[in-house]
Amino acid sequence: MGKISGPLLDRIDIHLEVPAVPFRELSASRSGTSSGQMREAVLAARMRQAARFGDGSGRGPRSNARMSSREIREHCRMEPAACELLRAAVADLGLSARAHDKVLRVARTISDLDAVDTISCAHVSEAINYRLLDRSLWQ
Numbered sequence: 001m002g003k004i005s006g007p008l009l010d011r012i013d014i015h016l017e018v019p020a021v022p023f024r025e026l027s028a029s030r031s032g033t034s035s036g037q038m039r040e041a042v043l044a045a046r047m048r049q050a051a052r053f054g055d056g057s058g059r060g061p062r063s064n065a066r067m068s069s070r071e072i073r074e075h076c077r078m079e080p081a082a083c084e085l086l087r088a089a090v091a092d093l094g095l096s097a098r099a100h101d102k103v104l105r106v107a108r109t110i111s112d113l114d115a116v117d118t119i120s121c122a123h124v125s126e127a128i129n130y131r132l133l134d135r136s137l138w139q
Contacts, residue, residue, distance in 0.1 A: 010098040013065065013106060014130040045112035064108045069101060076104045078119040085121050089128050103127045 009015070033041075046063070052075060053062035067075065078086070090100055107119045107127035114123070 006096075010096050010102070013102050015132065016130060041113055044115065045109065048112045048115070049109075064105050064112070067105055067108070072101055072104050072108075076108050076119055077117065078107075078124065079121065082107075082119050082121045082124045085124050086128075089124075093128075093132075095131070099131060103131060106130055 049063050053071075064075075086100070086103065089095060089103070095103065103124065104119075104127075107123040110123040110126050111117070111119045
């Protein structure tokens with residue numbers, strides 16, 4: 001893999017490593033979230049976002065991904081433990097200010113999928129995990 005600089009990597013919202021799935025798992029029947037159920041959850045989360053941001057001042061509906069720093073402070077209310085978890089992640093992982101904001105935007109979206117107004121530790125933890133692609137592969 002080629003190298004991607006830290007500043008460029010900071011501009012990518014979600015970093016995921018997707019390993020190959022063994023054939024046995026591909027062919028096994030298992031229940032999970034159907035595409036229809038997932039579609040409904042995403043539509044409900046998008047409706048929450050549309051209600052949060054209004055009409056977007058003539059630009060059409062807005063999403064969490066387009067929140068400004070001021071909007072992040074306004075709309076990303078966190079439980080105290082979630083705030084502490086994010087503080088520790090910034091300190092321990094050396095996350096930049098841009099990465100901090102991206103984690104909050106993703107955590108806000110995860111909490112919207114859960115249909116809750118306050119960001120919890122679980123939401124922040126999941127969002128942080130989406131930033132932890134093994135950077136040695138990229139840098």
